[in-house]
Amino acid sequence: MFREMRRIKQLLSTEDTTAVLNRCTNGVLACLGDDDYPYAVPISYVYFNGKIYFHSARAGHKIDAVIKNPKVSFAVIDEDTIVSKEYTTYFRSVIVFGKARIVEGDERLEAFRALVEKYSSDQPEESKHKEINGCTHSYIAAIDIEHMTGKEAIEFVRAKNS
Template identity: 55%
Template sequence: MFREMRRKKQELSVEESTAVLKKGTSGVLAVLGDEAYPYAVPLSYLYEKGKVYFHCAKSGHKLDAVTANAKVSFCVIDQDNVVPEKYTTYFRSVILFGKAFVLMDNTERRTALEKFAEKYSPSDRAGRLQEIKKLIDNTCIIVMAVEHMTGKEAIELVREKHI
């Protein structure tokens, strides 16, 4: 169903890919948008146990697209160092494929928001809880259930591992 990576030597392990997702703070969600045009939007995210969580307003292009077609893709770039003298970049990235849905259960929504807030503001528990209380009724949570994950890095980074 999903393509195998062509350059197998550059493929990241599941553990390395997961580490990229845990470390990252933003990525690009791609959906099938209006008039069947691709719509790719940069977002903050939370990755946990094979699922990616996004928060958004209760209306908008992204939400409409996910509701109309659950198939999505999400990309996180961990490293992108341009090396001009070698005409290349030393990159590391992860791409996910899966199906997205709107989280309806209020308890699960609150838990997701608490984990989001903890990731992005780890030292201010009181502030996090206050912000969640203020925004929870106007916030939608989209969950992407990951079906396929690939990670890849520049061949130069692969070679560095074996030195």
């Protein structure tokens, strides 16, 4: 169903792919938007329990799109160094394909806690708890991952192998 990566030598291991997802703080969610135009939107996220979680207003283009058609892709760029003299970039990135859904109940609370820990771990526990329990004006959505690949520049592969 999903294409094999063409440059297989540049495929990241599962461990390296999840490390990228854990390390990055933002990515681009791509979905089918209004009038079937592609809609790509930058989001903050957390990779938690094998899923991508993000928050959203209860109304807007992003949430309307994923409710209309839950099939999405999500991409993060971990490294993107321009190497002018070689006419290239040294890159590392991950792309995820899956289905998005709004989460409720315990899953919502756990995902919200994970988001708060990722972005505000330095805040007092009482403040984090208040934020999590007091935020009722937004959705938490999950991407149930169906396919995920990481890829890096051949130069990074060669450096690992030498």
